[in-house]
Amino acid sequence: MTTAVARRMRAAIPDPRTCEISLVETRVPTPGPGEVLVQVHAAAMNRADLLHQRGRYGQRAFADPQRPNIAGMEMAGRVVGVGPSVDELLVGDRVMAMCAGAYADYVAVPKEVLLPVPADTSWFEAAALPMGLLTEFEALVTLGGMNVGHRVLITGATSGVGLIGVQMAGALGAGAVLATSRSSESNPMLQNLGAHAVANSDGELKDLVGEAGVDIVVDHVGGRTVQACIPLLRRDSSIVSVGRLGGRTADIDLAALSSRRGRIIGTTWKSQGLPDLAETVAAIRERILPLVEARRITAVVGGSIRFDELPDGYRRLADQRRPGKIVVGFEH
Known part of the structure; x- marks a missing residue:
């Protein structure tokens, strides 16, 4: 089951020749077996993005080599579709995850890595939590x-x-x-x-x-x-x-x-597989999410940018001295 979704989307991809971040239009991914399709509302920037930009961060745990090399490693959004063998009741849920390809309007994510977004947590806060x-x-x-x-x-x-x-x-x-x-x-x-x-x-x-x-x-x-x-x-x-x-x-x-x-x-997450990641996510759901819901653990957002400002966001990230994460907002 999938709600109405566009066929094309915006995405940020590093140019393998220049290592510059390019904002492109590409196909919306189709969720495969065990995956959900998430409409991204916010994504947070991490220092590891700078390594990925230079081709030095292989995301073994959660990257599909058959899909475009879209940047971004954590996001928050709403489930708008599910792949084979995934419960359709997930559609509509607010979720957050550490995943490959977060700097795009939509991302296909293994259901095992999803975390629910607490009711009183904003999209920007949620995006800055998973990593x-x-x-x-x-x-x-x-x-x-x-x-x-x-x-x-x-x-x-x-x-x-x-x-x-x-x-x-x-x-x-x-x-x-x-x-x-x-x-x-x-x-x-x-x-x-x-x-x-x-x-x-x-x-x-x-x-x-x-x-x-x-x-x-x-x-x-x-x-x-x-x-x-x-x-x-x-x-x-x-x-x-x-x-x-x-x-x-x-x-x-x-x-x-x-x-x-x-x-x-x-x-490092870049050398771990999906089972390792899923095991940690399961433990987070049980032991840590209640602390997030109680506001004993909160995200610190150090700044925000629009999707079209992502190239400049990378420059800010490289020179960042202010505590907290830069969060990318998506308008839908």
């Missing part, structure tokens, strides 16, 4: 093994996903949530979101953590920050590497790591 919810839950809980009372450090906390991580750690019962940010101007906002304290340099971070140490580090920075976090670990603790904009390599003091029986765990 952060999935990334931070996997880092904190699945890989980091977070339990109530754990001391958690979120580095690069003003990134779009980092802001979700600060809130999620607190909502899941962390004994302390510590955060880092390059700018002290962001400290009040991070504290309002649940950070007990914020450090703006490696020296401040060492003093902030002190002898108490931390049980989990969710690192959104990479590079030398990884080594700076090793002396802060408690025994049997973990650093989960989810971002590497500060550097893809790091010099590690293996003796310091080993003396703490510490672990460094790396993860």
